[in-house]
Amino acid sequence: MSLDKATVARIATLARIEVPEAHQERLAGELSKILDWIEQLGEVNTDGVEPLRAVMPIKAHWREDVVTDGNRPDDILRNAPKSHDGYFVVPKVVE
């Protein structure tokens, strides 16, 4: 599976990572090499095999639907790059 520059640019946008155009060619080569190597899975017959989603069958516990944590805005805001008056400050999203 060979990825072209346009596909790399599309994946980069989906992944929200800025990839300068000058790097797209190199990245396309690196990713294609990894995908080529992954292609060998096509050799495995998986007809009728149920996909494995949870490796250890563990029964989930029920608990009372009550608040067990919270009410500590200072802790939550302490690591914010920008905060003001108990809020995160983020770039404007609505014009």
Added chain:
Amino acid sequence: MTDLTHLTLKAARDGLEARSFSARELAQAHLAAMERHRALNAFITETPEQALRMAEAADARLARGEAGLLEGIPLAIKDLFCTKGILTTAASHILDGFIPPYESTVTRKLWEAGAVCLGKTNLDEFAMGSSNMTSYYGGVRNPWTRKSDNSDLVPGGSSGGSAAAVAARLCSGATGTDTGGSIRQPAAFCGIVGIKPTYGRCSRWGTVAFASSLDQAGPMARTVEDCALLLQAMSGYDPLDSTSADMEVPDWAGTLTGDVRGLRIGIPKEYAIPGMPAEIERVWREGADWLERQGAEIVEVSLPHTKYALPTYYIIAPAEASSNLARYDGMRYGLRVEGKNLVETYMKTRAAGFGAEVQRRIMIGTYVLSAGYYDAYYLKAQKVRRRIVEDFDAAFERCDALLTPTAPSAAFRAGEKMDDPVAMYLNDVFTVTVNLAGLPGLSVPVGLDASGLPLGLQVIGRAWDEATVFRVGKAIEDAAGFTTLPYGLEETA
């Protein structure tokens, strides 16, 4: 008296109990060793004040006869575990300045058992790597060098800082995490013991997530018994992690023997891969001979889907990583690089904050989960993963544990394999199967190769059967009698 840093964890524990030395003295000896060996770059953050404070509290509890399982034992913590009030980086630029307001379950349990925090160890960025070279804080140097030259070697990865710190006697033990081999491969490269327990044994809560269906925490130390003690303290049910198992934690250390009489040990024939160095084949055969001489029965078994484990892993792990790492957006913590608008801020932050390998894996993960490719890649990988689990189920019908090499080579030079991601991925060829199947796997050092570097063997057990894994590991450890120290450490012993 021997330098306190050369004691095993168990011997240090006994010495503290007998009041031969104090927890404070033990912590000070290790802090001094950390300072002497800063060139290894094993730690991202040292916490000497915290260590002394915790050691004094441990001394007080020892004096009152209230000692916990690890009372006064100085540990190094992989910088992937969130530690309340202590910088936690995952070795990534994107977590710049992140000081968790909470404690991971695993470290909380260690501190409750009386352990002392020496600091946070270096790792591959977000635990993605097998050399520790992808850390934003620079690579870690393996305390071992070849006999013939003293060029820098990698400690393995991703728990490379923890492995180097244990090998260089900077701590009595350390925590690691293992998603594809990140405890066992560095343990082998640094001549120490490390175990990845069964998936669900340790809570993942508060550990920076890489690939959630594969990540497990585990201990690294210098003996099998020390690892058993540490794992006992780290394990147990946690309501904060829905994949943590509500099962009793056995007294692995208290019941540990090397008695392998009557055990059937499987040798998976597919692990004899083409191009494997003859010395690794030799120690593998030797390990089987040791076990046979001690009364175990050696049986050949087949794990036919072994060669598909790595490609399966390189779909599942990046897919889960791309989803887990979506949280790093520069809004609530860590690095923010401002752009013209929100989306540009996200894109610039993530481009500047993630290193090349992490970006590659996020992009692969995003691609295999994207519309039109999900079935061909992700669903296919989940199906092959079940085939791999079935291989192990069939093998364990015929044996009680498996014996394999831990890694296909000894430690390599810093900078090698960096330009070829796939060559780097092959480091995990013998370890990654165990993560995909959720099984316990332990690496134990068995000897040196011709250049004087340590080699490890891996013991794989049935799910939840760490007891047998420890038992077989102990038998190998006893037979191997591996006591060689990394060069340069002999004079402090």
